[in-house]
Amino acid sequence: MDFLKKLFQSKPRVQKVDIGRRFELYGRVGQGSMSKVWKARDSKLGKIVALKVLDIDKTNRLEARFKGLKKPTEGEIAITLKHPHIVKTFEHGVTTKNEAYLVMEFVEGVALSFLISAQNDVMKKHCLRMTIELGEAINYFHRQNWIHRDICPRNILLDENHRIKLIDFGLVVPNTPHFQAPGNRTGTANYMAPELIRRQRTDQRIDIFSYAVTCFEMFAGQLPWESGQTLESILSHLNSPPADLKTYCPDLDDRIVQAVMKGLALQTNDRWQRISEMIEVLRSVHQEQSAKDPANS
Template sequence: MIEPGGKLGKYELRGTLGRGAMGVVYDGWDPIIGRRVAIKTARTPDASDTEAVEEMARFKREAQAAGRLTHPNIVGVYDYGEDNGVAYIVMEFVDGPSLKSLIEKQERMALPQIVKVMEDLLTGLAFSHARGIVHRDIKPANLMLTTDGIGKIADFGIARIESSSMTQAGTVMGTPAYMSPEQFMGQTVDARTDIYSSGVLLYQLLTGERPFEGGMTAIMHKALHTDPTPPSTLSVTSPRALDAVVAKAMAKRPEERYPNAEAFLAALKAAASGQAPAPEPDEEATMVAPRAAAAVAPKPAAPARPTAPGAA
């Protein structure tokens, strides 16, 4: 650990903000631009330590992934560097708490606040997914809230980039309580795994509880085989209309979830406002309907024969 008052590259270390999975997160300062930043660090590993080398590859991938994402609802990444055996990522400093810290204080949100947090989360994910990046670890600790109440997604450290081969099927990554069934099974994931994790987060905001608790084995079994208790059963302030929204987001099979973050957000807003969600197209009905219509359509009338001039 580098003591505050030291430097990493050109950046001044003015204090500590906490500890990440691999190292200290510093309160830093960019003296060239005159900007406060957060600096996440990790020790560069010995080449013989294959596990540590893989962790460092993920650490670098965080900078690569997030550096491609410039959006109001995503924590910005400004720089990556290595100095005296320490690798570091320089990020936007967010002047507010994480969603996790608010949940731990048992600060329950009103429904409009929940919808706003989810809107920021899903808007940021829609932007990320459109650029081929799946976060893979959506949870309260990875959603920061500014003092203005804007939600920003943080920590793309285990994100999957479509052009990268570093994250393969068979690798289990994530935080158990928020992991999708396909993550537990080590399958290749796509954007719908973030939809599932966002559904878990919505459940927790509505009820104050996570849908599945216990150790990793217990959570995995429940995620694969058990439906969670509907939110409205646990909280009188959770509208019953949101039960179906959460259930669809957390469907066991990816193809049964919302196809994208925009569809999830639209359904959430409709349910929260008391509007009936627009019916999803029924492909089978769409295919059959034209044939059925053709079968019952009346035959066109035969054209009238022209009348000879002077005929009665």
């Protein structure tokens, strides 16, 4: 738990940054529920970056849910993450307007949600490899003892080489008892695990469920349940089994189908207990397929 001790130690006074003077903003490239992101030139780093600025009020409301628990900030978490399939964070701090900001690598590419909708040749050819890369990113995340809490296609980018980059750590919490306590329901509704929607105790298995929903959507081009507009309607969907991936993808290897469907189990004990176990199945199939047809690796 040394990483938590370091994060929770008192921190030195931070020098605030005037982002209007330091950054040349080229245009907005994204907006989440709690932030705005620009493509920008950083005069300090001397390169193009993604500048993320968090909304003060929304961030404060989120932090209030963890009052007294010393929850690490998004910047404190992001700066520690070093993995090829997780977006790099170079710096974090506070603006002269008291907004939290992050300076990240700029990923020249598209959102995974775009490719899922398009179901184009890139998606069809590299889908399995992409699911493995995403799983490896989440596995690394879990080994660092975090729960992401918002795994979904809008938080996943593909660079110009069609390689996965996991982004957005605004809802991340430590995988520790206090942060696993029932009641804190956050995330993207269609990808939430049943226990999270029901405000039960949660752990890293909620990320495994969200990952499995994302994998299902990547292969099938649609969700395993009918998309809901409210958490209540989604809860009713989760009282029934998911659609069978094999129905939508009859030619998909049975091992992939079984791996994804196990990740979608409504009961946590029926689900994969560690994401590494699910990835191992997918990787084994990918290795076999690559050996037969290297062009599709």
